[in-house]
Amino acid sequence: MKAQLLALGAACGAHLVTAQAAPDAGAEHFPDFPKFPDFPHFPFPGDWYREVTPEKLMRQIGIKDLMAGAKKLQDLAYATPERNRVFGTKAHNDTVDYLIRELKKTRYYDVTKQEQVHLWSMSNATLKVNGEDKEVSPMTYGPSGETNTDIVLVNNLGCVAGDFPPEVNGKVALILRGECPFGLKSALAGSAKAVGALIYNNIPGPLSGTLGSPTDPNGPYPPTVGLSKEIGDDLASRVGSETLTAELKAHSEFENRTTFNVIATSKSGNKDNIIAIGGHSDSVEAGPGINDDGSGIIGNLVIAKALARFKVRNAVSFLFWTAEEYGLLGSQFYVDSLTPEQRDKIRLYLNFDMTASPNYANMIYDGDGSTFNLTGPAGSAEIEKLFQKYYEDRKEAHIPTEFDGRSDYDAFISVGIPAGGIFTGAEGIMTEEQAKMFGGKAGVAYDVNYHGVGDDVNNINKKAWLMNTKGAAYALATYARSVKGLPPKDPPPKEDNQARSLGAAAGFRGVRPFNGRCDDIHGHGRRCTY
Numbered sequence: 001m002k003a004q005l006l007a008l009g010a011a012c013g014a015h016l017v018t019a020q021a022a023p024d025a026g027a028e029h030f031p032d033f034p035k036f037p038d039f040p041h042f043p044f045p046g047d048w049y050r051e052v053t054p055e056k057l058m059r060q061i062g063i064k065d066l067m068a069g070a071k072k073l074q075d076l077a078y079a080t081p082e083r084n085r086v087f088g089t090k091a092h093n094d095t096v097d098y099l100i101r102e103l104k105k106t107r108y109y110d111v112t113k114q115e116q117v118h119l120w121s122m123s124n125a126t127l128k129v130n131g132e133d134k135e136v137s138p139m140t141y142g143p144s145g146e147t148n149t150d151i152v153l154v155n156n157l158g159c160v161a162g163d164f165p166p167e168v169n170g171k172v173a174l175i176l177r178g179e180c181p182f183g184l185k186s187a188l189a190g191s192a193k194a195v196g197a198l199i200y201n202n203i204p205g206p207l208s209g210t211l212g213s214p215t216d217p218n219g220p221y222p223p224t225v226g227l228s229k230e231i232g233d234d235l236a237s238r239v240g241s242e243t244l245t246a247e248l249k250a251h252s253e254f255e256n257r258t259t260f261n262v263i264a265t266s267k268s269g270n271k272d273n274i275i276a277i278g279g280h281s282d283s284v285e286a287g288p289g290i291n292d293d294g295s296g297i298i299g300n301l302v303i304a305k306a307l308a309r310f311k312v313r314n315a316v317s318f319l320f321w322t323a324e325e326y327g328l329l330g331s332q333f334y335v336d337s338l339t340p341e342q343r344d345k346i347r348l349y350l351n352f353d354m355t356a357s358p359n360y361a362n363m364i365y366d367g368d369g370s371t372f373n374l375t376g377p378a379g380s381a382e383i384e385k386l387f388q389k390y391y392e393d394r395k396e397a398h399i400p401t402e403f404d405g406r407s408d409y410d411a412f413i414s415v416g417i418p419a420g421g422i423f424t425g426a427e428g429i430m431t432e433e434q435a436k437m438f439g440g441k442a443g444v445a446y447d448v449n450y451h452g453v454g455d456d457v458n459n460i461n462k463k464a465w466l467m468n469t470k471g472a473a474y475a476l477a478t479y480a481r482s483v484k485g486l487p488p489k490d491p492p493p494k495e496d497n498q499a500r501s502l503g504a505a506a507g508f509r510g511v512r513p514f515n516g517r518c519d520d521i522h523g524h525g526r527r528c529t530y
Contacts, residue, residue, distance in 0.1 A: 052477045052481060053477060054473070058473050061306060061470050061473055069301060070294050073085065074290055077091045085288060087120065088255075092259065093259075096262055099262045099297070103264040106304070106308035108267060109266055110265050112264075113262060114334060114337070116333045119214065119254060121326070122285060123250060123251065124250070125142075129151070129246055129247075134231055136198075138252070139226060140211060141214050141252075142221055142250060144252045145195070145222065145248075147248050149195060150171050150243055150244065151172045151198070151235060152167050152239070153236055154168065159179050160188070161191065169193040169194070170193060171196075172194065172197070172198060172246040172248060173192070173197045173198065174198045174232070176236075177202045177207060178202050181211075182199055182210065182211055182212070182224070185197065186222065186224040189219070189222055195222050196222050198227055200232020205228055207227060208226050208451055213327075225248070225250065261321055261333070262319075263317065264317065264319075265316070265317040269316060273347045274315045275476060276319055276417075277351075277472070278320065278321055278349065278352070279351065282323055284451045287449075289325075290455050290459055291356050291357055291358075292451065295354060296351075299355055301318075306473070307480070314347065314482075316476065324408055331409075332411045335412060347379075348379055348419065349418070351420070352421055353421070354423055354424055355464065355465060356468070358447060359425070359448070359461075361434050361437070362391055362398040362468070363423045363425060364388060364391075364399075364421075364423075365383075365419070366402060367380030368381030374402060378489060378490045379486045380419055380420055386475055387422060390471045421472075422468050427450045430443070
């Protein structure tokens with residue numbers, strides 16, 4: 001038996017050394033570890049020859065491992081003065097190094113660290129209306145400034161210049177969320193000579209977001225903040241009958257920061273049919289980001305470790321994105337770095353961003369567009385149906401969620417790669433019907449600590465996290481075995497195509513390091529919260 005194990009170890013070691021994936025552009029490769037890493041990270045001999053199945057992989061997923069990973073991320077954040085994992089900080093760099101170490105231990109993946117530079121911004125803002133304090137969220141990349149003047153309501157949704165009446169000149173524009181990016185609304189307000197912009201939510205709850213870039217060709221940004229629907233509706237109902245004076249103060253800082261994606265691709269499996277799975281490794285400024293998106297990346301890490309015990313037919317690539325919170329920057333950088341031939345080898349992408357919301361609903365991206373009329377590339381509908389089957393086989397409720405480009409799948413669908421995933425809710429409010437379906441609390445946000453200091457290990461719904469991580473494993477194992485049933489991929493859109501089915505409106509731009517000017521860059525590079 002000992003001789004057999006030694007022979008097996010030698011064979012496996014040779015396999016691990018010789019089966020190398022093609023390097024990614026801009027990626028740093030880490031040297032191989034010794035051929036015989038310490039137990040228990042080396043796959044068990046009996047498991048090494050077992051082909052992965054959804055059931056086998058799901059059995060390897062446990063809440064103890066998930067919570068240990070969440071605690072590790074929180075410890076990394078709390079070991080620094082910032083107490084967060086914002087990209088470019090020590091805690092985020094430590095997160096990247098932690099992911100690399102854990103993935104390398106499996107001996108199953110080629111692991112790369114993809115370097116990039118993005119513009120970091122930190123803002124704070126206050127607002128008083130007729131002397132009364134109002135809660136606001138500063139928009140990322142918004143400028144500093146102070147103003148004390150009247151509020152003017154903008155017509156429609158503020159997505160075209162004609163929506164801004166002449167009266168907005170020298171005043172603060174009040175704009176409803178919807179239809180176009182926040183950056184365009186703010187730029188058009190500046191072009192109309194507004195000295196401030198208040199963008200209010202079109203669904204219950206507060207509104208936070210990004211302008212997508214420090215400048216916009218449509219006009220100069222005025223100081224811009226987000227308001228809740230409740231505050232915005234109140235102001236909009238009063239502005240026509242009384243004078244509302246806004247005292248708005250905003251302060252912003254900017255800095256170029258070096259940061260990293262982590263890419264781990266299985267050494268085995270068909271490299272012409274890669275199954276990609278991802279989530280973002282950074283947090284917002286307010287806290288450690290354990291649900292958003294520690295739940296996604298730790299879930300994926302636990303799956304990656306479990307998958308190392310099995311054979312796959314199709315290669316699997318685990319992707320851990322940086323700078324999602326600043327506009328999906330890491331995922332867009334990765335997709336932009338790929339050649340057309342490399343993109344064509346990615347058969348599909350699975351995204352997991354917030355899978356453990358405390359007041360959760362099981363939401364599946366609406367890949368077929370049957371609910372929200374936003375259709376993903378060919379294959380997205382089939383991915384949606386697979387997740388539906390997962391829940392229905394377990395008699396668990398599920399609902400669709402908009403496939404609107406709000407997370408890192410956006411860069412993939414923009415080049416014709418089908419995508420799908422699970423989401424358990426953020427700042428949206430649970431309805432009475434949903435509360436009955438999922439056992440939650442109606443009238444309460446899915447995650448009351450979304451983008452807040454309270455997004456820590458105590459914010460996790462363990463039942464939801466375990467169920468949805470197993471759902472991720474179910475989908476990954478299914479496609480790692482076979483993509484039978486998926487239609488042929490759509491041809492990639494032309495570089496100048498402005499008619500993409502998702503996220504196409506308004507010509508979004510990515511963010512390069514800021515050196516006093518900004519250029520239009522093909523792609524999105526923004527958090528698409530319309």
